[in-house]
Amino acid sequence: MIEVSGLRKAFGEHTVLDGINLTVPHGTVFSLLGANGAGKTTTVKILSTLLGANAGEARVAGHDLARDPDAVRAAIGVTGQFSAVDNLLTGAENLTLMADLHHLPRAQGRRRAADLLDQFDLADTGKKPVSTYSGGMRRRLDLAMTLVGSPQLIFLDEPTTGLDPRSRRNMWQIIRDLVSGGVTIFLTTQYLEEADELADRIAVLDQGRIVAEGTPDELKRRIPGGHVRLRFAEPQSLDAAMAVLGQASRETDTLALRVPSDGSLRALKDLIGHLDDRAIEVDELSVHTPDLDDVFLALTTVSSKAR
Amino acid sequence: MTTQALPFYPLRDSATMLRRNVKRMLRYPSMTLLLIGMPVVFLLLFVYVFGGTLGAGLGAAADDGRSAYANYVAPAIILMTITSTVQGTAIAIATDMTEGIITRFRTMHIARVSVLTGHVVGAMIQATIAVTIVTGVAMLAGFHPEAGLLEWLAAAGFLLVVAFSLIWLATALGQVSDSVETASNLPMPLVLLPFLSSGFVPTDSMPAGLRWIAENQPFTPIIETLRGLLMGTPIGNSWWIALTWCAVIALGSYVWSKHLFNRES
Numbered sequence: 319m320i321e322v323s324g325l326r327k328a329f330g331e332h333t334v335l336d337g338i339n340l341t342v343p344h345g346t347v348f349s350l351l352g353a354n355g356a357g358k359t360t361t362v363k364i365l366s367t368l369l370g371a372n373a374g375e376a377r378v379a380g381h382d383l384a385r386d387p388d389a390v391r392a393a394i395g396v397t398g399q400f401s402a403v404d405n406l407l408t409g410a411e412n413l414t415l416m417a418d419l420h421h422l423p424r425a426q427g428r429r430r431a432a433d434l435l436d437q438f439d440l441a442d443t444g445k446k447p448v449s450t451y452s453g454g455m456r457r458r459l460d461l462a463m464t465l466v467g468s469p470q471l472i473f474l475d476e477p478t479t480g481l482d483p484r485s486r487r488n489m490w491q492i493i494r495d496l497v498s499g500g501v502t503i504f505l506t507t508q509y510l511e512e513a514d515e516l517a518d519r520i521a522v523l524d525q526g527r528i529v530a531e532g533t534p535d536e537l538k539r540r541i542p543g544g545h546v547r548l549r550f551a552e553p554q555s556l557d558a559a560m561a562v563l564g565q566a567s568r569e570t571d572t573l574a575l576r577v578p579s580d581g582s583l584r585a586l587k588d589l590i591g592h593l594d595d596r597a598i599e600v601d602e603l604s605v606h607t608p609d610l611d612d613v614f615l616a617l618t619t620v621s622s623k624a625r
Numbered sequence: 626m627t628t629q630a631l632p633f634y635p636l637r638d639s640a641t642m643l644r645r646n647v648k649r650m651l652r653y654p655s656m657t658l659l660l661i662g663m664p665v666v667f668l669l670l671f672v673y674v675f676g677g678t679l680g681a682g683l684g685a686a687a688d689d690g691r692s693a694y695a696n697y698v699a700p701a702i703i704l705m706t707i708t709s710t711v712q713g714t715a716i717a718i719a720t721d722m723t724e725g726i727i728t729r730f731r732t733m734h735i736a737r738v739s740v741l742t743g744h745v746v747g748a749m750i751q752a753t754i755a756v757t758i759v760t761g762v763a764m765l766a767g768f769h770p771e772a773g774l775l776e777w778l779a780a781a782g783f784l785l786v787v788a789f790s791l792i793w794l795a796t797a798l799g800q801v802s803d804s805v806e807t808a809s810n811l812p813m814p815l816v817l818l819p820f821l822s823s824g825f826v827p828t829d830s831m832p833a834g835l836r837w838i839a840e841n842q843p844f845t846p847i848i849e850t851l852r853g854l855l856m857g858t859p860i861g862n863s864w865w866i867a868l869t870w871c872a873v874i875a876l877g878s879y880v881w882s883k884h885l886f887n888r889e890s
Binding site: 366367388389391392395396398400402403404405406407411415447463464467 | 631634645648653724725726728729730731732735
């Protein structure tokens with residue numbers, strides 16, 4: 319659905335994107351994760367035809383971005399970081415405005431607007447001006463407006479930034495529903511939890527470069543900080559295991575050992591093999607993968623040190 | 626790969642954008658009222674405060690100065706109504722450009738120019754309403770046009786041409802402004818230029834340098850044409866100079882506006 323290679327963008331001397339490669343398959347959620355200023359919004363702006371790139375190739379929804387931006391526009395929907403709604407109109411008027419711009423017949427446009435108001439829990443407030451809406455309602459309306467044209471590919475640029483936890487969870491559910499309807503989603507976020515919840519694949523963007531890419535689990539495994547925690551019934555077993563495993567750190571109070579591990583099956587087999595060979599009894603074994611916060615901090619600090 | 630080009634519907638999209646702008650105007654009528662209020666205040670000021678003396682200066686009988694001046698100044702006030710609308714248009718466009726919905730429009734497969742034409746046609750409607758009201762107030766204040774039906778129609782058509790060209794100029798000025806404050810200041814010359822024309826006093830009463838400016842700026846031929854149509858004064862070659870100015874301003878501003886709208890955000 320999206321294929322990008324060697325995408326570069328600089329504003330004057332300042333390089334914002336420094337050679338980005340991405341592939342987003344049809345019907346998946348791809349999340350671009352990064353801190354403020356990493357280049358997420360610039361990437362969305364380029365892929366949604368708002369900005370031209372300085373170099374690189376990109377195909378979006380089957381069309382060349384540089385040569386055929388109109389065809390790209392016809393296939394995509396964009397919900398940006400700042401609400402793209404008309405504050406002086408009502409919610410319903412905003413939706414019919416979109417229906418008119420998609421050239422839906424009048425009756426069909428009205429029906430679509432009414433359906434979307436229902437679906438996004440805005441039916442009661444549809445006749446009120448958007449200026450009276452809360453942040454969450456505004457975001458929902460924003461996304462509903464994007465959906466009027468039934469786009470195959472939706473760009474969501476930080477769709478939950480500034481929302482309260484309940485509205486955020488609502489938004490996540492809406493996004494999941496969209497995906498189950500076959501829509502491809504390109505999501506940017508600075509929340510690791512959000513990428514973890516929603517994305518099939520994540521790319522971590524740092525200072526204009528993609529520093530890691532993979533499924534959420536792959537990314538977590540790549541990072542040191544994962545460990546296996548072993549709990550023992552007896553202090554003797556703990557001592558014996560400590561002697562065998564060497565590198566482990568002990569928690570004497572709870573009779574537990576933390577053994578650094580990438581959490582892969584092979585590493586676990588080795589570990590269990592060592593313990594078995596010496597017939598050490600283990601009460602409980604648990605694998606701890608780092609959460610995405612660890613991943614993010616590790617990846618982005620490493621690359622900023624490299625500079 | 627060749628892709629089949631998807632059609633654009635500029636007229637339909639412009640109509641949609643026009644509906645949006647009309648709704649916005651109706652919902653917040655204070656701007657429209659302000660735009661009508663300013664020329665009305667100037668009308669009353671010039672007719673009732675300065676009118677007696679200025680009318681006498683035009684060579685009218687001492688007891689008839691005020692009504693003579695009302696007839697002299699009304700075309701300038703009508704033109705001011707248009708420049709006032711134009712200032713409002715520049716502000717409306719600058720405000721609109723800061724709203725996220727314009728960014729949304731840019732990512733949609735719509736005829737892009739419709740965003741601008743929607744504003745332009747909306748402003749034309751606004752100007753028509755404003756000019757009608759101000760002309761009515763002027764007639765209550767002693768403006769007695771001598772125009773027949775044909776002259777009225779010609780005057781209306783001429784005013785539409787003037788409004789069209791100045792509104793396109795406002796469309797460019799509104800976009801080139803990086804803030805709403807700039808957008809309200811940039812069209813200021815348009816509001817002031819009528820004072821430096823034959824609108825309020827005849828140009829031959831001005832000192833030489835100022836007179837040269839007054840006689841060679843677009844508002845003098847525009848006002849002379851309008852005055853000729855409404856009051857039957859001689860028009861001479863003013864009409865084609867005025868229309869040439871309008872054509873140049875409209876075309877230049879249209880190209881400029883389109884360029885500004887298509888630049889990268």
